Amino acid sequence: MKKTTLALAIGVGIAMLSGCSQQLNSSNTTQSAQSLAVANTVQSGIDTENFDQSVRAQDDFFRHVNGKWLNSTDIPSDKSAWGSFYKLADDSDKAVNALIQEAKDSAAQPGSSAQKIGDFYASFMAEQQLNELGYEPIKPLLEKIANVKNYQQLSALMGELSRYNIQVPVGLAVIPDGKDATTNALYMWQSGIGMPDRDYYLKEDEKSAELRAAYLAMVTEKLQLIGEPQAKKKAQTILELETKIAKIMWDRTKTREISLIYNPQTPQQWDKTLGQLDWPKFAQALALPQMDKVIVSQPSFFAELGTLFSQVSVSDWQDYLKYQTVNEFSNLLSEPFAKSHFEFYSKTLRGVTEQQARWQRGVRLTSGTLGEEVGKLYVEKHFSPAAKDRMEELVKNLIEAYRISINDLDWMSDETKQAAQEKLSKFRYKIGYPNKWREYNFEIKADDLVGNVMRAAEFESTRQISMIGKPVDKEQWEMTPQTVNAYYHPLKNEIVFPAAILQPPFFNMEADDAVNYGGIGAVIGHELGHGFDDQGAQFDGDGNIRNWWHEADLAKFKTRGDALVEQYGNYKPFDDAHVNGRLTLGENIGDLGGLTVAYKAYQLSLKDKPRQVLDGYTPEQRFFIGFAQVWRAKVREAALRERLVTDNHSPAEYRANGSLTNFTPFYEAFALKEGDKLYKPENERVKIW
Ligand SMILES: [Zn+2]
Known part of the structure; x- marks a missing residue:
């Protein structure tokens, strides 16, 4: 995946929901805009066929909920990982591919969206020409x-x-x-x-x-x-x-x-x-x-x-x-170059056995290079105003739950609470797609791939350079709508949810609230939580680096963070490799806070509503199942080893189990007792937000 000129993923940059580059810059087909309507009969949104009943929920909730899927799923030979995120990303590549084909087949005016998209993609697909050109x-x-x-x-x-x-x-x-x-x-x-x-x-x-x-x-x-x-x-x-x-x-x-x-x-x-x-x-x-x-x-x-x-x-x-x-x-360039690249970066480094099909590489390159140009077409077809409305309501509920949660904290002084509330009140949110679309004013020719990519890079460099010393454009997005991901931007204090993540298992317009709060609710909470993680907590509501903490509270916050560092540092996917608790701390705080606040928001939403049992599960149980479903994923050994070094996100199973083991309402929902593998005595459970 191409990095964007001058916008390296740097430490003060955006905090993404998921660190795997594979799902960046892609989009989806599974849920068409037409089907995004609230159905009359409520379904649970739970995939019970993925459960492994031989693993007790109290011992390993991740495998209890996803075990059968884990046991029966092979990672596709051209992928380093597979699961909820990756499936959506793959589906959305197919959707974008259909949009690109449409653009290619239309008799497009030079300089129009369709011409740019169609010709850019065509220049990548001109395999014979590229092979003849060599380097x-x-x-x-x-x-x-x-x-x-x-x-x-x-x-x-x-x-x-x-x-x-x-x-x-x-x-x-x-x-x-x-x-x-x-x-x-x-x-x-x-x-x-x-x-x-x-x-x-x-x-x-x-x-x-x-x-x-x-x-x-x-x-x-x-x-x-x-x-x-x-x-x-x-x-x-x-x-x-x-x-x-x-x-x-x-x-x-x-x-x-x-x-x-x-x-x-x-x-x-x-x-x-x-x-x-x-x-x-x-x-x-x-x-x-x-x-x-x-x-x-x-x-x-x-x-x-x-x-x-x-x-x-x-x-x-x-x-x-x-x-x-x-x-x-x-x-x-020609095949020998691409093959050499694949052999090291995909095969040796990540264990992928087969190169991705050319059409899919072409789709990702097009989607990455002409991001919002493609995004415009994508949202027309795959995103509904109803989804945006429901999402907006969820975000507001989550912010309200965070507000209550901060108020209820027993370890923080009123002074710091007030400062935290001030930051919370200044969060901005973006859902689906930008209000203002970016332009891509450079020449694209159907027979000049490297030229196209160089002109794109130059155009982007010039755009970025022109922003130096200028006011920050608050309408700008750092992800395209067709990306299956989300982010928090500490310097803008904003949370952003591209259209493509707003589908099952994260967000299910046809399902009952429980899985939605456990899924996208926890995602929203996670992104809000980045505003209050070990890095985010050093920025104020206006995005400036400023210490708004009372000294004693900051010390307590660090102690609580250290407990998470230790907990995650003890997770060992391999005998000779463990999770880096310090590197993943921000994400782990985000996950724990996200779960806590999503649960609170769900409880608030349940008030005055009849409590329903669906598929044999109580509302609270379904909430946690929804949470665990989202993290359904398998990663190749080589790729997982790489991520342990480079990814500031913990592996999926620890993102699920690691948060739950600290969260008392989970203990209540599934009757955890001493001796269960996920059980920790109450005074050892980490609670931050
Ligand atoms: Zn994150």
């Missing part, structure tokens, strides 16, 4: 790299390559200024390695060594494919250089520390930090405007990069940049 389309870039003579030119080149998403050690992002969230600022973020995390370069165990060997083989192969002499030797040098970069990088947990990653520097200070890496040249090549500051996220990384930059020869940097360029475009 011809990126030759101009490779020549530019080859022509560099000195560090000044190299600095300018890195700036220029950034315009096309090509990875260089200086990562950039344009997002609201953490100390003045009404204005956009340019952030610097550590970057520059081809494997998923610094750990892959530095760990000494056997598995890591094997992965490095496979990576080295891929780098070698890609250099050979572009006709580089001494490819093997150069690949070795590139791996060594990336290892040096990895060494000076901060680990992921440290990059979550808000107090450490906000470091404004003047352009002069910043230029000095970078040593021989000539910032004015870099900035000029990227056409950056005059700025009075940049915000540096990892100052020590960049200071050491400044030293490293001139220790490495210009020619080694050239080899490194050639490789980064081929790597970025591999999926857009």
